[in-house]
Amino acid sequence: xxxxxxxxxxxxxxxxxxxxxxxxxxxxxxxxxxxxxxxxxxxxxxxxxxxxxxxxxxxxxxxxxxxxxxxxxxxxxxxxxxxxxxxxxxxxxxxxxxxxxxxxxxxxxxxxxxxxxxxxxxxxxxxxxxxxxxxxxxxxxxxxxxxxxxxxxxxxxxxxxxxxxxxxxxxxxxxxxxxxxxxxxxxxxxxxxxxxxxxxxxxxxxxxxxxxxxxxxxxxxxxxxxxxxxxxxxxxxxxxxxxxxxxxxxxxxxxxxxxxxxxxxxxxxxxxxxxxxxxxxxxxxxxxxxxxxxxxxx
Numbered sequence: 001x002x003x004x005x006x007x008x009x010x011x012x013x014x015x016x017x018x019x020x021x022x023x024x025x026x027x028x029x030x031x032x033x034x035x036x037x038x039x040x041x042x043x044x045x046x047x048x049x050x051x052x053x054x055x056x057x058x059x060x061x062x063x064x065x066x067x068x069x070x071x072x073x074x075x076x077x078x079x080x081x082x083x084x085x086x087x088x089x090x091x092x093x094x095x096x097x098x099x100x101x102x103x104x105x106x107x108x109x110x111x112x113x114x115x116x117x118x119x120x121x122x123x124x125x126x127x128x129x130x131x132x133x134x135x136x137x138x139x140x141x142x143x144x145x146x147x148x149x150x151x152x153x154x155x156x157x158x159x160x161x162x163x164x165x166x167x168x169x170x171x172x173x174x175x176x177x178x179x180x181x182x183x184x185x186x187x188x189x190x191x192x193x194x195x196x197x198x199x200x201x202x203x204x205x206x207x208x209x210x211x212x213x214x215x216x217x218x219x220x221x222x223x224x225x226x227x228x229x230x231x232x233x234x235x236x237x238x239x240x241x242x243x244x245x246x247x248x249x250x251x252x253x254x255x256x257x258x259x260x261x262x263x264x265x266x267x268x269x270x271x272x273x274x275x276x277x278x279x280x281x282x283x284x285x286x287x288x289x290x291x292x293x294x295x296x297x298x
Contacts, residue, residue: 001086001116007123008091012046012130016091019130026051028058035061038174038232038240038266040200040225041131043070043124048248049179049261053131055244056263062136065098065172067105067161069224070124072145077118079147080157082106084114088141090126092133098140104168105142109160111153118145124177124221142172146224151209154223158205158230165235176228178221180260186249192217193245193260200264201240205229232266240266 008014013022023046041056042049072081084102088095106112119125125143132139146157165172180196181189196217199208205226212222219225229240242264249258 001083003083003086003088003116003119005088005090005126006121007126011044011123011127012050014091016093019091020134022046023050023054023131023134026054028055031059033059033061034265035063035171036173036265037235037237037268038176038228040176040178040228040240040262040264041128042179042261042263043127043177043221044179044248044259044261046127048251048259050131052244052246052261052263053128056265057131057135059243059265060135060173062132062139063171063173065101065140065142065170066128066132067101067142067144067172067174068125068128068177069144069146069174069227070122070128070177071221071224072118072122072147073124073220074118074121076121077145078113078115079149080109080111080113080153081115081118081145082112083116083119083143086116088126088129088143090130090133092130093137095129095133096140098142098170101164101168101170101172102142104164105144105161108163108167109157111149111157112144112160119143128175128177146227148223151206151226154226155205155230157227159234161227161231162234174228174231176221176224178219178225180217180219180262182218182220182259183257184218186247186255186258189247189258189260193219193262196222197242197245197262197264200225200229201242203229203233203237203240203266228266236268237266238269240264
């Protein structure tokens with residue numbers, strides 16, 4: 001089955017040449033690429049969130065497969081829907097679904113159903129693919145829409161993904177597609193998003209869900225993020241790290257009603273203060289040509 005691009009020309013350009021002209025300047029150069037277990041990437045139009053998504057993708061030493069979890073904005077199809085075989089087409093070319101891994105995930109997670117209709121018009125997964133193709137044209141995907149649900153259900157999905165990866169022995173990155181706070185002031189978005197991000201950094205899905213509910217945080221992809229956090233913890237992840245954050249207001253300069261965008265990577269090892277300082281120093285110099293000085297304690 002061939003899924004044709006539905007978001008091209010709306011969320012991102014409709015031609016390969018134009019996509020490259022838009023995202024190439026957003027690529028973060030001069031930083032080491034690493035293998036990460038998971039990531040969070042936003043899914044708004046490239047002019048608004050493309051820089052944050054590219055800040056994540058620029059750091060990824062991509063494996064063969066990307067499992068991409070996205071929320072359903074359309075409400076079409078099964079609540080938890082996988083497209084288990086076929087091809088996704090974007091202006092950057094065709095991407096194959098890794099069918100054996102997709103079927104293994106369904107075996108280990110009773111909630112996930114094969115339903116291509118849930119993916120036909122959904123943009124949250126599609127917008128990630130041209131960016132991944134930019135860095136790895138032959139990447140394979142496993143696309144799964146994850147709608148709102150109980151924490152237990154989202155955890156089961158995460159455990160199922162981890163079990164499938166163990167069974168198949170496949171190496172994959174699990175990408176959760178999500179924007180952050182929607183249509184609040186810049187200051188309120190910063191505050192609310194920081195509460196959610198603090199829990200995500202700790203890989204604490206339960207705390208993230210609790211903070212979202214208590215503080216009315218309108219994070220559209222909290223369900224995919226919760227499932228991803230469960231999966232990566234099961235696979236031995238230790239922490240996540242924010243690599244970029246901005247809002248639509250940083251682009252439009254209209255700060256009354258903004259949408260927040262965060263980019264994170266999930267690491268397998270704890271990072272010492274010395275390593276964290278070295279990483280920050282390199283990245284700050286690459287971005288801003290500034291040198292940072294260590295504190296006396298380090």
